[in-house]
Amino acid sequence: MSVLQELFDNRQKKALLMPYITGGYPSLHGCGHVLDAFIEGGADMIELGVPFSDPLADGPVVQASAQQALDEGVTPDDVLELASRYSSRLPVVLLVYYNCIFAYGQDRFAAAAAGAGVNGLIVPDLPVDEASEFIEACRACGVDAILLVAPTSTGERIEMIAAQASGFIYCVSVAGVTGARTSLSDRLPEFLERVRAGTDVPLAVGFGVSTPEQAAAVARYADGVIIGSKLISIVRDAGEIDIAARAVKTFLSQVNEVLIK
Amino acid sequence: MSIPARFGPYGGRYVPETVIPALDELTAAYESLRDDSAFRSRLDDLLKNFVGRPTPLYFTERLSASLGGPRIYLKREDLCHTGAHKINNTIGQLLLAKQMGKTRVIAETGAGQHGVATAAAAALFGIPCAIYMGEKDIGRQELNVVRMKLLGAEVIPVSSGSRTLKDAMNDAIRDWVTNVENTYYVIGSVAGPAPYPAIVRELQSVIGREAHAQIQEAEGRLPTELIACVGGGSNAMGLFAPFLDNEDIRLTGVEAGGEGLDTGKHGASIERGQRGVLHGSLSYVLQDAYGQILEAHSISAGLDYPGVGPEHSFLHDQGRVRYDSVTDAEALSAFTMLSETEGIIPALESAHAIAYLVKHIDRFTGEDLIIVNLSGRGDKDVYQAARALELL
Numbered sequence: 298m299s300v301l302q303e304l305f306d307n308r309q310k311k312a313l314l315m316p317y318i319t320g321g322y323p324s325l326h327g328c329g330h331v332l333d334a335f336i337e338g339g340a341d342m343i344e345l346g347v348p349f350s351d352p353l354a355d356g357p358v359v360q361a362s363a364q365q366a367l368d369e370g371v372t373p374d375d376v377l378e379l380a381s382r383y384s385s386r387l388p389v390v391l392l393v394y395y396n397c398i399f400a401y402g403q404d405r406f407a408a409a410a411a412g413a414g415v416n417g418l419i420v421p422d423l424p425v426d427e428a429s430e431f432i433e434a435c436r437a438c439g440v441d442a443i444l445l446v447a448p449t450s451t452g453e454r455i456e457m458i459a460a461q462a463s464g465f466i467y468c469v470s471v472a473g474v475t476g477a478r479t480s481l482s483d484r485l486p487e488f489l490e491r492v493r494a495g496t497d498v499p500l501a502v503g504f505g506v507s508t509p510e511q512a513a514a515v516a517r518y519a520d521g522v523i524i525g526s527k528l529i530s531i532v533r534d535a536g537e538i539d540i541a542a543r544a545v546k547t548f549l550s551q552v553n554e555v556l557i558k
Numbered sequence: 559m560s561i562p563a564r565f566g567p568y569g570g571r572y573v574p575e576t577v578i579p580a581l582d583e584l585t586a587a588y589e590s591l592r593d594d595s596a597f598r599s600r601l602d603d604l605l606k607n608f609v610g611r612p613t614p615l616y617f618t619e620r621l622s623a624s625l626g627g628p629r630i631y632l633k634r635e636d637l638c639h640t641g642a643h644k645i646n647n648t649i650g651q652l653l654l655a656k657q658m659g660k661t662r663v664i665a666e667t668g669a670g671q672h673g674v675a676t677a678a679a680a681a682l683f684g685i686p687c688a689i690y691m692g693e694k695d696i697g698r699q700e701l702n703v704v705r706m707k708l709l710g711a712e713v714i715p716v717s718s719g720s721r722t723l724k725d726a727m728n729d730a731i732r733d734w735v736t737n738v739e740n741t742y743y744v745i746g747s748v749a750g751p752a753p754y755p756a757i758v759r760e761l762q763s764v765i766g767r768e769a770h771a772q773i774q775e776a777e778g779r780l781p782t783e784l785i786a787c788v789g790g791g792s793n794a795m796g797l798f799a800p801f802l803d804n805e806d807i808r809l810t811g812v813e814a815g816g817e818g819l820d821t822g823k824h825g826a827s828i829e830r831g832q833r834g835v836l837h838g839s840l841s842y843v844l845q846d847a848y849g850q851i852l853e854a855h856s857i858s859a860g861l862d863y864p865g866v867g868p869e870h871s872f873l874h875d876q877g878r879v880r881y882d883s884v885t886d887a888e889a890l891s892a893f894t895m896l897s898e899t900e901g902i903i904p905a906l907e908s909a910h911a912i913a914y915l916v917k918h919i920d921r922f923t924g925e926d927l928i929i930v931n932l933s934g935r936g937d938k939d940v941y942q943a944a945r946a947l948e949l950l
């Protein structure tokens with residue numbers, strides 16, 4: 298069975314804490330400090346982004362972080378190297394836009410990810426209909442291809458996605474791009490129930506979660522809570538990396554609190 | 559009848575899951591409406607009475623004489639309402655949006671021609687409209703920004719990345735992902751995820767159908783070569799489509815050579831790009847070894863794009879269409895030449911097609927019969943040209 302699914306199934310918390318940071322943000326060195334803070338703050342899994350020039354599923358905060366990492370010269374190989382340094386401590390999933398995988402070669406990328414100890418790959422611009430070769434490549438290396446569902450997904454599409462899913466399913470909380478939101482969608486419970494009815498694969502919710510209260514609300518219906526833009530804005534606003542790491546740890550500890558049973 | 563999602567290996571739908579159901583809905587709506595007689599007659603009526611079609615196929619007496627070789631015709635898309643071929647597409651897509659019950663439309667624009675054409679069609683149908691435009695393009699295509707505003711559209715400046723068409727399209731897609739339930743996204747070229755490349759091709763192919771009939775009427779024979787500029791590739795695809803099956807007719811697409819292909823500052827995605835995924839489809843893309851998209855460069859905002867429609871990539875691989883490029887400087891001198899010899903100020907985009915012909919005139923003989931797609935008029939470019947030519 299998939300390492301990731303096992304992690305969800307054996308959890309002692311209401312939901313797993315899954316923080317996201319763009320790989321190489323605010324710098325390659327600084328990103329390591331942020332990842333240390335993730336672990337100290339109670340993270341159960343690390344989600345690392347591979348910076349891409351045209352991240353069309355991302356809002357302004359993640360976009361700016363990717364641009365800064367690219368300006369620093371961060372490459373997919375750097376992010377894989379970073380992942381390899383943390384994958385012995387916590388499960389790691391990468392968020393990668395499809396063109397980065399395509400340019401690398403799907404088989405080669407999946408193999409490199411597996412080599413770095415990465416457990417799953419999330420490709421926000423690769424819907425299930427286009428993903429068969431990619432899913433093959435991942436399976437061959439023992440890496441989970443993490444598929445996304447959206448509130449707009451029809452019943453038929455949820456079935457298609459569920460049939461191919463492994464590790465967990467990434468449930469996008471609202472129609473939209475990444476970014477902190479002041480409130481969660483009223484339709485989230487109904488949406489998650491629809492997905493749940495069609496699959497045994499664990500469900501993680503991302504896009505917009507930015508407070509412990511929201512995380513608690515999500516944990517009532519989902520198996521994992523993904524937090525991204527909020528963490529990036531904490532790092533951005535802190536300025537100095539030591540202050541940033543402390544702020545990240547404090548924030549995650551507060552979220553973790555509400556996720557512990 | 560179903561429309562293609564792929565052209566050989568190219569095309570597809572590489573976009574977030576959130577909008578896939580909307581692409582399915584669009585495909586189904588278009589497939590049923592394209593053969594619907596009420597839809598067709600409404601579209602034909604608007605193309606005739608709102609756009610001003612058919613556009614003339616004009617014989618260039620002085621240009622042909624001064625170049626001394628082939629007989630050269632211009633397909634006068636510059637005479638379309640709003641000044642470019644873009645409106646052939648936006649009228650069709652707005653009709654579609656209306657039929658689908660959408661209450662808001664959005665679009666990306668580079669030169670502003672697609673933005674103006676979308677804004678005009680949205681005004682015609684009484685649908686609110688927002689246009690994404692890169693800040694760099696807002697600076698160099700000011701006239702069109704004002705036109706969009708006069709037509710009631712909201713113009714949203716895009717400050718990310720290269721601040722041009724590519725980034726405008728990113729933000730338009732992000733808007734669509736966010737507002738997909740009520741919003742229709744009017745893509746302006748034969749690019750983007752399926753079904754857009756096929757829909758835009760079909761809506762633009764009115765150009766080629768008219769030209770096919772007009773040239774036979776005028777000359778009693780078919781042309782030997784068609785030439786069109788290629789940004790995303792919609793005016794080229796529209797002209798070429800009805801001629802693709804006739805292998806005797808040479809088809810040439812002209813990309814933006816910018817400051818020269820070896821300077822790295824150009825928009826020649828087919829000549830200098832590799833296969834990759836940008837804005838929802840697999841095609842040739844200007845990118846680095848890691849798949850990061852590179853900035854394009856062109857004097858012409860409409861060609862300043864690091865990608866190209868997927869069908870062009872396919873036609874390139876097949877060898878059916880030949881792609882070449884001309885530089886900014888060559889386009890500028892064709893811009894002046896056409897203005898002075900024919901009394902027609904072309905769009906800088908279209909000037910690329912003229913410039914190709916001028917540059918390669920030795921390849922042609924008196925037997926050759928050529929149609930150049932004059933995709934748009936140059937009013938929007940006069941200040942930029944004046945600065946480059948030091949007229950002001």
Ligand SMILES: Cc1ncc(COP(=O)(O)O)c(C=O)c1O
Nearest residue numbers: 671789790791792793860907934
């Ligand atoms: C007059 C004109 N021609 C050509 C283009 C390039 O687009 P396409 O290659 O889709 O025809 C534009 C785009 O803005 C344009 O305004």
